[in-house]
Structure formats: C-alpha cells, structure tokens
Amino acid sequence: MSASRIAIALLVAAGLPWPGQAQDATAALDAAAKAMGTATLQSLRYTGTGSNNSLGQAYSTGGAWPRFTVKKYTALVNYTAPAMRQEIVRIDDEDPPRGGGAGPFTPATGQGGIRPIPGDIIQNQNSDGRTEIGALNLWLTPHGFIKGAIASGNAKIAGKRGRKTFVAFTAFGKYTVTGTLDERNLVERVATVIDGGFTGDTPLTAEYSDYQSVVGVQLPRHIVQKQGGFPVLEIFVAEAEPNNAAALEIRGAQNAPPPAAPAEVRTEKIGDGVWFLNLGAPQALLVEFKDYLVIIEAPTGEERSLATIAAAKRLVPNKPIKYLVNTHHHSDHAGGLRTYVAEGIPIITHTSHKGWYEREIFKNAHALNPDRLARAPRAAMLELMGDKRVLSDGTMTLELHLMRGNRHSEGLLMAYVPTLKMLIQADAFAPRPGAAPLPKPSPYTTNLVDNVERLKLDVQRVAHVHGGVDGWDAVLAAAGKPVNASSSTSQR
Template structure:
C-alpha cells in the first residue's frame, strides 16, 4: 500500500516522445522551396498537399456522410477493456466560415440497451437544439441544447477536420507556429501548433513524405484522470473538388481507441437552405442563456461529452453544481448522500468518516458534497473512500475528497493502477483541490473482502463478480443490515413488480446471486442511482430470480 505521489507528466503519454532535430530536414521535391530559393514552411507544404490555398479557401461548406462505431474506455468492463457503445451513421453539414452545424444521426446502441436512436442536432454558435430521441429515458422530442453540448459538437468538428484548421491559418497566419518534430510509435512527424483565441490549443502532425495531416492532437480533461491526450488520426485521403479529404478517421484517448468511422461520401459547396441552421428563439438567449462555465466544459472535455451522447446519457451535459445535495439518514451515523442523479453513502465512525463513491465529473458538485459533509460532521475527517467501480460518473470527483490528506482509497484490486494514475497524473486544465494541494494518497486493492470496524460501526467492502465491471465492490453494514451498490440495482427507477429491462435486469440478477453466495442479511439497499431504498424481494423480482 505505497502512497501515490503526484507527478509532473509530459504533454504526451508514454510511448509518444518528442524528438528535437538538430537541423530542419528538407525534401528534394521540386516544390519544397519558394521562387526566391527559400524553403517552404511546413504550413505552406501542408496547404499545397491538401490542394493549395486557392482550393482550400474556395470551400465554404461541406457535407460528410459517415458510418462507424463508438466505444468508451471510461465505461469499460475493465480498465483495459473499453465497452462498445454504438454503431452509428450520420450526415453532417457545416459552414467553414462560421460555427454552424446540422447533423442527422442514426445510432444503434449495444449498451445500455439495444435500441435505435434517430435525432438531429443543430448548432449555431453556442446555442442549439435537438430534435428526436437521443436519450434512453425520454421519448422523442425537440429540446434546447446545453451550452456544453453545442461547444463540444463544435470542438469535435474542429478536431476531425484538417481543412477547417488549415483555412483558419490561411486567414490568420499568426495563429500557427511550427514546433520540433515529434516521434509517435516510431514514426516522425512535423508539427504545426494552432493557437486560436477561445479555442483549445491544437497540433497537426504532418506526414513528412506527403505533407498531408496525419493527426490532430488536443489536450482534454477526463475526470478523474485529468490531462488526456486526444488524437484524431486521418487516412485514406481522396480528392473532392480539388481538395484532399481523409475518408477514414480514428480517435484515441491516451492511445486507446474510442471512435472509428469511414466517410462514405463528401460534398463541398452545397446549396444549404438558411433554415437548416436556424435555432428556435425559445432555445436562444435570452430565453435559454449561453452559460460560460458550460461553454468551457464542452471545450475542455469534448470527447467525454461525445461519449455520453453515444451512451444515450446526454442529460449529463449540464453542470449539477446548483442543484441540492440531500443527506438522508438511513440509521444513526449512516447517511445516503443524494444528488439529482448520482448518490453516495457516508458512515460516521468513532473518529473518522467513510465515504462510498464520489460522483460526478463536475468540480462544483464535489465541492457542494464536501461542504455538506463538513457542515454535518465538523472536524471529523474522511479517512477512507471506497470506490464501487472505476466508471467516471461514480468516482469522477474522487481527487476532491482525498486532498485533505491521510486518506486511503479502497478499490477493487484490478483497478488499483487506474487510481494510481488518477492521483499522479497532472491536472493542468482543471486544477482541482489535489492539484492545488498535492498530498500522497494510499490505494489499497480489495481482493475479496476488506472490513473497517471501530466498535461503533462495521463496514464491509465486498468485491463481487459482475458483468458491469470486474472491479465491482458493494458495501454492507451488518449491524444496520444496509447494502450500498452502484448501477447493479437502482431502487424505484423501474417498476418493482417485473424484471428490469435489458442490462439492468441482468445486472440485478447477478447482484442477487452474489448476495446469496456471500450470505449477507440485507434489509435495505441504497443505490448509486434511483430514489429511496429497495428490498431483497424487489431485487429478486427485477433481477428475474
């Protein structure tokens, strides 16, 4: 149980190291110099390879039809096994001289439920709306976008369109600089860095042989891991009206693939009716204000929010910081910490507190939860944080709760390396409490059972088998006969007199079997989702046992 020390991390992950060149390498191609005999810049050669400045500037809009698949590393069945979320098709129309998008989606999800989702997104600046069914718990409808969703869609489009980035450089060369060459997986690339006001810093990795963009790279915040290198890799370039377009795209998060798509058709300079980008007045300011904090959230965590879209959980695009945290006492010294969508369990021991789960991705939510806990138990420190599993919606705020020092994190043994990364990785984009006050954090893996007992309360952390994740931990209080569980059973979320649908029913059935195997005498079940508490009988029914 060696304490994890915060460390400084390079901008790029291991396996991806920058190589400084002693001299600029010049190609022997006839167009590698200007008419004055001076070598062309990498930017000039990239523009030329893409079709030339005149051709690039002549493109005003584009229509991209694509199909592909999305998977989620942060919702995986293990920390090394991303979970497949969806197979998708889309048609995206966007204006290159303005922040205007019209995207028609057709998704077939494999998780959480095998359903088809068809919806249209329209973005105009930092406002937008959605028409259709894009989330698992609501019917098809027309609704305004959270500001974070609009800026995330624009950020995703910027990342995946080298043409859009190069056109910005042609309009304002001052935003681009050439950096040292970079070696990635034994391939050397030239590097152009783009610094636009109000946008995340973006790097284009340029193939030194073709001078076509091989990848676009940005740094994003992925709680609780913090600074994460996001790369869009381009290949299969083809000519479209004199401009080179990549027909294959891969997106990786710290080297792990999250998105892959093939462009089936690309058209440019298409006649688009003005109403295609119109956002109803009810979804624009002042009726629906642009929220600057959410605009920043969408820009700094674009791929986190894109993943939520393909997970059909788009209601998490908003910041829950202004919504109440309720402390519901289940028994003396046992509190269900209830938020709008995600919950925790708090146990008051004789000299310290034990906290189970630390949702969500928003620092403000963690601040509000910690403030409520300190107000109820002044002077009593949190000494243990138990993580039910590594999915970020349940433990995204964990760094906030360990920053006072002296905290041991108990987690399912397979995920110990994940938490060690979370506590040591830099968090420069969103400097949280631990970044501002670095302290060592001890991470202890739960192989089967860990018991905390001070004579007042006994807290049992049981690692169980679950299809949801291989590090799943449930927390049982034998004196109170209370069980806390995240995701596997959500009290009162579904009807209590019939099996829960899809993965929820399977997960509930597996939980019921594990409780029986362990011989736990459970009277009440508090969930990481849902409302109130449930019983073993309801769990048996919803789990089809």
C-alpha cells in the same frame, strides 16, 4: 553571432515561432489548402457507419472504452458559423456487455441505467465553434484544422519526419493543435490535449485516411478519433457532400443548455446513520460511526467532492472523515477522488485499481485546469482490499464486498449495513419505472443477486448510488428470479 541571430535564438529558447518558421507554416498551410480544396469549402455533410465508445467507462482500469456499433452517422459541418452537428444512431450489441456506458435512465425512451440498452440509441450533439471545446471539435476535422491554423495567425512548423510536416497553432492561449500533413499535403492526423477532468491533460486525436476527391474537395473515407489513447469514434464514410445547404444552416446553440446543477447538496436519511449526499446522480453516501465518518463514492469531480465534504461536516459536526470508499474506477464514480487525496483522506478501493490510480490518475499533469492535488501534490493513501473488508466500531458496521465476476467493472465493490439489512450498490441494478422489462435480465443484475446469495447477505433494501432505494424484491424481479421464493431473505 549577429543581433538578428541572437534575437532568433532568444525566440526559439522562449518557444516562440521565429519568422522563418511562420513563413514555412504559411506556405505549408497554403499548399495543404490548395491540395485539399479547402478555400471553396463552406460546409460539409457526410454519412457513414462504424462505432463509438463510452469515455470513462472501461471494464478494466486503464483499458479501452466500451464499444457500441454505430448504425447511422451523419455529420453536418458549417465552417462559416462555425458549428457542427453529429447525429448518431447506435446499438448496444456487445453480448454479453462489458463495461459501463448505459447513461442515465430516461423514462421517455425506456433506455439507460443498465446495459444491455434495448433498441436504437439516438445521440445528437451540437458543437458551437465559439466555445473552446466546440472550436476544438471543428479544428479536429481536416479542413477545420487548415482553416483554424490559418485564422490563428500563429501557426508554425512543429517538425518534419520523412515526407510528413507537422504544423501547430495555439488557441485560447492554452491549447496546442497540431496537424500532420502527408507527402500529398493532405491532413493525415490532428492532435491536441484537453482537460479530461479525472484524467487531467488528456490527448485528443483524429486520424484521416483513404482520401477521395469529391467535386474538387479531398475528403477522408476513414476517420478514427481517440481520447486518452483509445478510440471514441470510428467512421467509414459512405457519402460526402461539400457545400451542402442543410449543413450551412447549422448553428451552435441549437440544443438547450443543460439544467444547472443544484447548488446545495441535498441530504436524505435512508436509515439510522446512513444518508444520501445528493448533488445529482451519481451521488455520495455518508455512513456515521461512533467516532468517525465514512463517505462512499467521489462522483464526477472536485466541485462535487468539496460540496460533499462540506455537507458531511455540517450534517455530523466534529467527527473526522476517516475513509472514502470508491466502488469502481468509472469517471462518474471516481472523478472526485483526487480531492480526497489532496485532503489527506485514505481511499478504500479494490486492489485491481492500484496501478492505474497511482501511475496515471494521481500522477497525470493537470496544467490546463489545475485542481487542488495539482497545486499541492501529495501521496495518495490507498487502502486496498480484495474480497472483503469490514469497518466496525461497535456502533456501526459496514461490510465491503467484491462483486465477483461482474462485467460492469473489474473490482466492483458493494457495501452492506447489517443492522439495516441494507445493500448499497453501484451500476449493477437500475430501477426502470414505467419502462417495459428488458428482453432478458441484465447480466450485471443477475451477478449482483448471485453475489448476495453467495455471501448469504440478508438484504431487505437496496440503495442505489445513482439514486433511490428499492426493496430487494425489485432486484430479484429484474434478475428474473422468483420473488419471495428461493431468495436469501426468505432463507432466514
């Protein structure tokens, strides 16, 4: 073996591009840029209709994200900034709805909190190409991929299959972005892996088909984006205009940054032995027993879980956290579960959640952003329940019940504290202060009332995992039931 062959063998072994690969990639990208008309493209505006989906809000564990119809879609891409803006008008027209995705209640629009969401839902998003996720959004577009791959200087041929060529480049030292060029040198697919938080290293893909030439620029008429293997956006393009002037005005930082999360957990006692541990919605709850503590809900991610655990220990020193109760698998409620696994705290959840949690959530790679469990893997302690489980030690009793037949999530649990006549619920009811009543009651809320009546629970107050405490009458009213008539409260 010659010295140069040895060097190449070492490069290949190290996973680095060797000169031939880089030359091939440059040639492939040049051919694609020529075929696609990329060099002349500075900006792009396109419109269409289709659907988008609420990530992390599937009805079933490991199932597809809930679908919303997109009535109007406008994308403005400025490849020179680089920046991208998407304007989406969507409607919640699945009847009856299934899964989550209502988003937080917004008094100004009267939308959110509970499905079905009334009226047109306006969603505008800006991607700043100078940020990691913003750049990935741009590189996911067909021309963005070619421009990004050329600019990276590290593109290589990642493989060939039939007449397809795979070209990959590495960005920010950790993301591999792979484009598939078809036999006409058009970008047919772009794929990368991002940190999905709850789901760990998560595939993000975009598929492009039905290309048409518009003033010398090849543009797809059909776009499908997927995250975690399921669609998040599907657009049938109606109109496209290369080098659109308005698109060239798009800049990244048009939207105000989101308000900074409160640094400290706010604790709020809502009954003897029960507190909200609030670091923004959804929140966790603390329930104190004679010798131990139970935390209900592990919202959003590790930072929250660590802050929640610290707040619980400050509030009630010297009692161990015996269980974490997980009401359901949505990422806003379960995103911090892995921290409890890492801490060795058993998790009570519905039996329907076992497979997905054990196969994916507690096992997925977290190489892009290693959390505690990734750094020190250990087995989860799942305590699975079916219809009912009661935790009681003579001082405190906490009943956990399955909300049978609730369409928000399979295996949705609610909690009941008999001594306080208090129900703790997630996502089956949302207060809508100041908003017009929904055209008809949400089936999630009527199901909550049905379950409380089936179980003959004597509920006076309802604590919401997304914040606030209401009288049971508020839930009855939202469910379209007579208040103070045939309710379970009045039967007692």
